Amino acid sequence: MGNTLSTIVISVLVFGALIFIHELGHFLAAKWAGIRVNEFSLGMGPVIFQRQEGETAYSLRAFPIGGFVSMEGEDDGSNDERAFCNKSVGKRFLVISAGAMMNLLLGFLLMILLVCMGNAVGTTQISQFGEGAVSSQWLQVDDEIVSVNGHRVRTPNDISYEFMNEDDGVLDMEVIRDGEKINLSGVTFDMQDIGDGLKAIRIDFKVYGVQKTIWNVPPYAFNWSVSIMKQVWSSLIKMVTGQFTLNQLSGPVGVASTIGEAASMGLDSTILIIAFITINLGVFNLLPFPALDGGRLFFLLIEMIRRKPIKPEYEGYVNTAGLLILLGLMAMVTFNDVIKLIFR
Numbered sequence: 001m002g003n004t005l006s007t008i009v010i011s012v013l014v015f016g017a018l019i020f021i022h023e024l025g026h027f028l029a030a031k032w033a034g035i036r037v038n039e040f041s042l043g044m045g046p047v048i049f050q051r052q053e054g055e056t057a058y059s060l061r062a063f064p065i066g067g068f069v070s071m072e073g074e075d076d077g078s079n080d081e082r083a084f085c086n087k088s089v090g091k092r093f094l095v096i097s098a099g100a101m102m103n104l105l106l107g108f109l110l111m112i113l114l115v116c117m118g119n120a121v122g123t124t125q126i127s128q129f130g131e132g133a134v135s136s137q138w139l140q141v142d143d144e145i146v147s148v149n150g151h152r153v154r155t156p157n158d159i160s161y162e163f164m165n166e167d168d169g170v171l172d173m174e175v176i177r178d179g180e181k182i183n184l185s186g187v188t189f190d191m192q193d194i195g196d197g198l199k200a201i202r203i204d205f206k207v208y209g210v211q212k213t214i215w216n217v218p219p220y221a222f223n224w225s226v227s228i229m230k231q232v233w234s235s236l237i238k239m240v241t242g243q244f245t246l247n248q249l250s251g252p253v254g255v256a257s258t259i260g261e262a263a264s265m266g267l268d269s270t271i272l273i274i275a276f277i278t279i280n281l282g283v284f285n286l287l288p289f290p291a292l293d294g295g296r297l298f299f300l301l302i303e304m305i306r307r308k309p310i311k312p313e314y315e316g317y318v319n320t321a322g323l324l325i326l327l328g329l330m331a332m333v334t335f336n337d338v339i340k341l342i343f344r
Contacts, residue, residue, distance in 0.1 A: 012064050016042060018103065018278050019067045022285070025102030026069040026095060033091040036072035036082040043067060071095075076312055085312075089304055096296050103282035107228070110275035111221035117268055120209025121220045122156040133204035138187040143175040155220060156207055157227040163189070163201040165234060171201075228276055232283045290322025 020042055030037050036055060043061030050059045073083025084092060115121060124145040129136045145153055148162035149172050163171070169189045175182055192202040210216070262273040288298040295318075303309045 014274055014277070016064050018106075018274075018281060019043075019064070021102050021106050021278070022099040022281065023067040023069050025098035025100070029095040029098035030069060030071055030084070033087055033095055034082055035084050035087060035091075035095065036080060037069060038072055039068070039070040041068050041070070075316065085309075089300055093297060093300050096293050096300070097286070100282040100285040100293055103278045103285070104225070104229075107275045107279035107282065108221060108225045110271055110278070111224050112217060114268060114271050114275065115217050115221050115224070116212065117271075118212075121212050121216050123208045123210055124153055124156065124159060125208045126205050127208045128206050130204045130206075135187055135189050135204055138184050139173075139175065139205065140177060143177050145173060145175050146181065147174040148172075155223045155227065157224050159207075160203065161227045161231055161234075163203060164231065166201060167199065169201050225275075225279060228279045229283055232280050236284070236287070289326075290318045291320075291326055292322070295319065295322060 023040065023042065027037060027040050038055070039057045039059055041059040041061055043059075043064050044066045045062040048060045048062055050057055052058075071084040072078055072080050073085035077083075077085055080086070084095070087095075126139060126141055126143045126145070128141060129139075145159060147153060148159060149166070151158075151162055153159050153162060169191045171187045171189070173184045173187050175184060189201045189204060191199045194200045262269040285292050286294040286297070288294045296315075299310055299315055
């Protein structure tokens with residue numbers, strides 16, 4: 001019971017913080033653009049607490065499943081010169097994208113913190129092989145991995161990402177060996193079960209680490225963040241193309257369980273999962289799907305091409321339909337999460 005309660009508390013705090021960061025991005029960008037903000041809300045549903053400061057009401061609402069920044073003229077027309085609808089397309093584009101950008105920025109900063117907490121910065125140079133390593137028939141100690149299947153790798157996480165996208169354990173790799181670039185074809189690895197009927201390459205080698213410096217930590221953290229973004233994007237593509245089923249997706253309940261498990265493993269694991277979630281939120285929100293920030297950006301792009309805005313009521317219909325689809329998907333995924341927790 002105690003573990004369940006602590007998981008709930010930690011998860012609510014994490015979700016709340018990430019939602020706050022996202023909405024803060026919209027809020028700050030709106031203020032910068034001179035847009036009147038009527039309400040800044042953390043949470044959805046009935047108001048628990050509200051305080052008026054100047055022209056903006058700051059609210060805490062009952063359900064910690066989202067938040068919003070209510071701007072004048074955001075959904076309907078307005079004669080107010082400070083209304084969202086009366087600002088340039090460029091300013092509106094910035095305001096809408098700022099939430100996701102804040103999530104991605106937070107992920108990058110958390111990655112910097114995580115790298116600083118570690119003992120060293122990882123490289124792509126092989127230091128040793130595990131017992132019975134199949135790949136040692138092709139690779140050697142001190143090989144520096146340059147690319148995997150034609151894709152440049154700069155960090156151990158890049159290697160993991162490229163390996164994750166292969167389902168047969170056979171790769172083409174480029175390495176630097178004794179100062180020369182060598183192309184290796186058909187490098188083979190063992191496959192291992194990772195649950196839910198999925199298999200992945202078993203990485204059977206370790207890489208060297210180098211001393212952390214002020215010069216190598218930020219680039220490493222940035223590349224790590226980009227690698228996670230690519231993982232999220234790859235997962236979304238697999239979901240859309242049917243390579244992932246609903247049973248393999250996690251909703252709020254599943255994510256909360258993961259946060260609880262990470263918290264029990266230590267601070268570094270907790271920071272990593274929070275970074276992964278906030279980057280996930282940033283990428284997901286930029287998808288060109290109705291009701292998401294990316295969907296609204298898509299409408300702005302259409303407006304730029306047509307040189308006139310789409311009627312607000314039409315955009316409203318599309319966004320409402322998109323929201324209903326997202327809520328339905330969330331309900332199904334949450335149901336699956338609960339079933340997994342009961343029968344695991």
